[in-house]
Amino acid sequence: MARHSPELNLTLRLPVGESPLRHRIAEAVVEQIRVGRLGPGDALPSTRMLAADLGVARTSVVEAYDELGAAGYVVARPGSGTRIAAGADSAAAAGAASHVRPTAAVTAVPHASGQRPPTWTWDLTPGHPDTALISTTDWRRAWRAAAAVPVPASSGPEAHAELRLALAGHLRRTRGIVTEPDELVIVPGVASALRALTAAAGLVGRDVAFEEPGYVEARRVLQLAGVRPRPVAVDVDGLDPAALRETDAGVYCTPAHQYPLGARLPVSRRAGLVAWAVESGGLLIEDDYDGEFRYDVSALPALRSVDGGRDCVAYIGTASKVVTPSLRLAWLLPPRHLRDPVAQALAFSGESACAVTALALARFIESGALTRHLAKASRTYSARRSALVDALRRHCAGVGLAGVEAGLHLVVRLPDGTDDSAISAALRRRGVTVPPLSSFVAGPDGPRGLVCGYACLPETRADEVAAVVADALRRHFG
Structure with missing residues (x-):
């Protein structure tokens, strides 16, 4: 029989690391389920209460609950709060994570003699939403x-x-x-x-x-x-x-x-x-x-x-x-x-x-699922956009950015006449796939730059990607 805890106090020990706060909160809840301190039917604290207990912004807790709900660990019902879902204990015991953890992937693209191949790859091709955000x-x-x-x-x-x-x-x-x-x-x-x-x-x-x-x-x-x-x-x-x-x-x-x-x-x-x-x-x-x-x-x-x-x-x-x-x-x-x-x-x-x-x-x-999904996706994409914009501005000082107010991509503007295709190829060899702006132009002339999709780029990886882009630009322009 499902257990219903009358008290909503929950002591969480957040894992240490560079993961976004919402991921670490979700991982801490899953850990409580794994060790048996939470079970199917148990109520979680309100997002406001848990945020106060952890000393964090309520937004991070809301996003963590969204993540847990999307993964099937919790169920939110109007009037009855957020509760641990049936089967959550088995999933936690099996080590099922509430989100995809970035893993190293060796690329198979050719590399210059003496240059080490990248140990991770990121595809910044625009137009690809993060389907992992959809509530299963x-x-x-x-x-x-x-x-x-x-x-x-x-x-x-x-x-x-x-x-x-x-x-x-x-x-x-x-x-x-x-x-x-x-x-x-x-x-x-x-x-x-x-x-x-x-x-x-x-x-x-x-x-x-x-x-x-x-x-x-x-x-x-x-x-x-x-x-x-x-x-x-x-x-x-x-x-x-x-x-x-x-x-x-x-x-x-x-x-x-x-x-x-x-x-x-x-x-x-x-x-x-x-x-x-x-x-x-x-x-x-x-x-x-x-x-x-x-x-x-x-x-x-x-x-x-x-x-x-x-x-x-x-x-x-x-x-x-x-x-x-x-x-x-x-x-x-x-x-x-x-x-x-x-x-x-x-x-x-x-x-x-x-x-x-x-x-x-x-x-x-x-x-109402689409409305909920768009709200969650907008929060996530906004955070990823901000992380990439901040990182590019730190590493690529003086380079203009366009299209940052909306959508799922932005453009790193480069001087007219720049061989942005060569820069794109150099980035691909280093594990970052980003199309050149010239590939969107019908004729030989037109603006130059890099079109960077950020919908699937975690905030924790934005700095690494921006550093690679900056280094490629420095090498190209000498």
Whole structure:
């Protein structure tokens, strides 16, 4: 029978080390379970009480409880606090950790003669969220609910009613977009949305203004679909509507967090883009790939929510950054007059999203799990971003950083003409994979730098990575 402790006092001895405080608190709780001082059903102290006992910030305890919950060690229920989960004692006895501990990994990349190969590797390629942050309890519950219903008979453009309903509420709360569920179209990725828009809006053989530097995969998809992406250089505020031409049939942009430079498109340019589209009849394609993540700044409403945007903005969102790319799910909110042509284009191409996966994501959203996950992920990513920014500023004094206010990556800016590909190759040989900014540019010219994703980089490793980057820069510039 589960035991219920009437007292919530818990004496923890935090392990010594460089691990983040939340990890050490979680490890101390697991140790108490392992030795039998805590068992299934026992109540943990409130986060406020434990923080006071340990003399630490309450945020660290909240994050530790989140970690324990995600690992299945504890269960939090409204009105009954946080309790040790069933089976937690067996997991602790088996040595199951509540988080992934960084381990050394020998790289197989070639190295210069006489130079020792790296003993660890870190992949800073942008666009990869940390899937370890997803609550396994919430994840399993969502998939069990999806598996409990009859097998869906259809997965076409008119299907996925549950997910469209859940997303309509999510977009209203997080992105300021008011839409009816029937206006949304569920697609198996951003590429599918772009192909459908190309066919529905008649963009084949026409110019579409495209951010430079920009999202390489989207540019390639449009090119293969028959569109002519026209590079338009972005500045510190993103894409300038004044750079558009009469021959442009549309615009592809990432206004919430320009990919990859990170600019946030100001309201004046947002209004200017919508005004251009209304006057010219052009299509604005808004790729809101990571609009949920903001640090130290308020989120700007989506371009779609600007007055007039409903008739000219095609909004694209994706589960890739907020949950995981492996879901292969995205959502498209086309202008009203393109809703049916988009559905027809998808029906003709046969591209459709998995109905069971869509239902699982719907349950994940409806249950509040996505909201909890985004809150936890935002705290974690904010801490990792701050650690990397501070470390780069210490080790790479004088080097500019861009795009630090939002998203899951930042850019180390380098002087124009720098061979950033050579620096990237040198870093790869030393165990740090980071793409050069020049790889996001269509032509031979453009800004130079390093695009560093930090979503999966623990705070404790930021200093090491920054030191390697700094050394590579010193060697390159002499």
